[in-house]
Amino acid sequence: MSDTYQPDGMADSPPRLEVRDVTVRFAGLTALDAIGFTVEPGSVHAVIGPNGAGKSTCFNVLSGVYRATAGSVRFGEAELTALAPHRIAALGVARTFQNIALSPRLSVRDNLMLGRHRLTRAGFVAAGLRLPSARREARVHGERVNEIAAFVGLAGRLATPVGLLPYGVQKRVELARALCMEPRLLLLDEPVAGMNGGERREMAELVLAVQKSLGISILLVEHDMGMVMRLADTVTVLDFGRRIAGGPPAEVQDDPEVIRAYLGAAGGSGEAAP
Template identity: 80%
Template sequence: MNVAQSNGQRSAAEESGRPAVPELVVRGLTVRFAGLTALDEVDFTVAPGSLHALIGPNGAGKSTCFNVLSGVYRATAGSVRLGRSELTSLSPHRIAGLGVARTFQNIALSQRLSIADNLMLGRHRLTRTGFVSAGLRLPHGRREERRHRERVREIAEFVGIAEHLATPAGLLPYGVQKRVELARALCLEPRLLLLDEPVAGMNGGERRQMAALLRQVRTGLGLSILLVEHDMDMVARLADEVTVLDFGKRIAGGPPAQIQRDPEVIRAYLGTGTGDPSLTPSPTTNHEQGGTQP
C-alpha cells in the first residue's frame, strides 16, 4: 500500500463525496509588534488541493503569516479559517490537530535521533496509547507503535529517504535533511502543508528533485500546499496562485504568469517599474527599513 492509497483522511472524504481538503481563507489579517505593523489587512484564499505561493522581498511579512497560521503568533485582527474552524484563537497543538503541518526555513530536526525516530515525532498527535501503556509496553501499545512505524516507512519510501531510516539526522547531507523535514510534516497526515523555503540552500539538482517531489506530494496525497519561496522559477512552475506581500501589505495576487508581469511586483523586487519579468530576487534584496518583521 502506498502513501496516497493509505491516507485515511482522503479516502473518507472521497467516500462521503466531500472535498478531501478544506479551503483556507485569510481575511484582514493584521499583526502588530510594539507599534510596528508586520501584516496589514492581508487577504488570500488557498483553494482545496491547490499549491499557493506566498512571495515577497525579505521582511515582507511571509514568515509572520506562517507563524499566525501555525499558532506561533496571535493575530492583532482579522480571520484565518480552515473550513469551518477559526485558527487565530487556537494553540499550535490544536491547529496541528486540525491537519496543519509545517516545515521551517532553518532545519529543525533532532540531530542525534535516527531518521525513523525523527519521523515518529511527526506521528505524535495521531498516537492514542497513553503514557502508562507505552511505558509498560502493553500489547495494544506495541501494536500501535508497529502501525506507526510501518506508516513512517511508507512515507520515507514516498519521499525517497527510506535507505537512511537508521541514520542519525546530523550525519546526512543538507539536501537529504530538507527531505526528512518534509517527510516529518507528512507524518502528521496533514490536510494543509505549510512549506517555508523548502529549497533554500540547495544546489540546482537538489532543487529540481524537491520540485518534482512537491508535485508528487500534491497530486498523490490530494492536500493543499502553501509555499513561501524565493526561487521564482520554482514558484512559476509549481504554483496555481501567487500572493505577493511587500512591507506587510498584499500588493498582488493571481496566476504566476500574471504576477510576473505586474508592475507593482517588479517594483517590489527590483526597486523600479521596469526590469526582468522573471523576478529572480538578488540575495541582497531586503527592506532595510519599514514597519515589518520577518
Template identity: 65%
Template sequence: MNTAPALQVDGLTLRFGGVTALDDVSFTVAQSSIHALIGPNGAGKSSCFNVISGVYRPASGAVRYAGHDLVELPPHRIAALGVARAFQNLALAGGQSVGDNLMVARHHLTRAGFAATGLRLPSARAEERRHRARVREIADFLDLGAHWDTPAGLLPYGERKRIELARAVAAEPELLLLDEPVAGMNHHESQVMARQIRQVRDELGVTVVLIEHDMPMVMSLADRVTVLDFGRRIADGSPSEVSADPDVIRAYLGTDDTTPVEHA
C-alpha cells in the same frame, strides 16, 4: 482540481509595538492546490505563517480552515485539525535515525496513554508498529527509505531538508505549510524537492502553501501566487499574472523596469 477554499485568510493585521507586520492581508487557498506566498525580505510572509499556525495572534482578521477560525486556537489544536508546518531552519535530531526523526510527527496521532506507552503494554506496542510501518511507507514514497536507519546528522544538507518535508508529511496533514523548502539547496536538490512537493499534492491530495525566494521554482510549481510587500498584499493571481505585475517588479527590482519576473 477542486477549487473550493481550503484556507481563507481574511483581513489579517498584526502589530509588534509600533511596527505593522501584516496590514489587512487577505487571500484564498484552493483545495489540493500549491499556493505560494512570496515577497522581499521583511514583507510579512513568516509572520503570516505564524498567525496561521497559531504562534502569533493578530490584532484583527480571521483564518478560516475546516470550519474553524484558527486565530482562536493554540498551535496543538491547529495541528490536530490537519495543519503541519516545515520550517526553514533544520530542527532534526542529528544523532537519531531518519526513521526516529519521522516518528516524532506521529505524536498527535497516538492513542495509547502515557502509562500504556511507558509500560510497553501490547496495545501500545501494536500501535507503535502500525505508526512505524506507515512512516516507513512515507519515507519510501519520498525516496528516503535507503536512509531509514542512518543518523540524520550524517546526511548531506539537501537530504536533511527532505527529511523535514517527510516529517511534516508523516503528520498526515491536509494542509502543509512549507517555509522556504529549497533554501540553501543547489539546483539539482531544488529540482528534486519541487518534484516531491508536487508529488505530495498530486498523490496524497495535500494542499500546500509555501514561502520561497526561488522565483523560477515558484513560477513553475505554484497554481496561484500571493505577493506581500511591507506587510501588505500587492498582488494575487496566477504565476504569469503575478510575474508581469508592475508592483511586483518594483518590489523585487526596486525600479520601474517592466521586465517580467523570470519564471520557467
C-alpha cells in the same frame, strides 16, 4: 519514489483556507497589514515577497505560533486565530520551518516517529509499560513511517542520525515529518532555501508528487521565483507586510509592482538565499 503512498485517515478533499484582513503588529512594526488570500482545496498556493515582507509571520499566524492582532483565518468551519498550535495541528495543518527544526542526534526514523505523535492514542504510560495495545500501535506507525520515507526517497537513510545527512536531504526529512502528521494542509516555509540547483529541482518534483498523490492543499512560502512558477496554481505577493498582487503565477510575474518590489530587494533576481 514509491507510487503506493496514499492518504490515510481524513481522506476526503481538504477544507478551503481563507485568510481575511490579518494584521500582525510587533511593538511599532506592522509585519502584516490586513492581508487576505484563499487556498483552494488541493491547490498549491505560494506566498512570495522580498526578505522581511511578512511571509514567515504569515505562516506563524496560520500555525498558531503568533497571535494575529486582527483578522480571521478559517480552515473549513474552524477559526484558527484563537487556537493553540497543537489544536491547529490536530485539524490537519502541518508545517516545516525556514530553518531546519529536527533533532540532529536522532535517526531519521525517530524524527519521523515524533511526527506521528499527534496521531498516537496509546499515550506515554501505555507505551512506557510496553502494553500490547501500545506495541501494536507503534508497529502500525512504524509501517506508515516506512511508506512515507520511501515516498520521499529516504528509505535507505532511516537509521542515520539526521545531523549527519547533507542539508538537502535534511530538508526532505522535514517534509517527510510533516507528512507523517497526515496533513490536509501542508505549510512549507522556503523548502529550497540554501539548496543547489539540482536539489531545488528534486524538491519541486517532490512537492508536486505530494500534491498529486495525496490531493492535499499546499501553502508555500518561497523566495525563489523559478520554484514558484513551476509549482504554484496561484500566488499572493507581499511587500512590507502588504499584499501588492495576487493571481496565477504568469500574471503576477509581469505585474509592475511585483517587479519593482523584487528589483528593490537585495539579491535583485529573487533567487537570493534568505
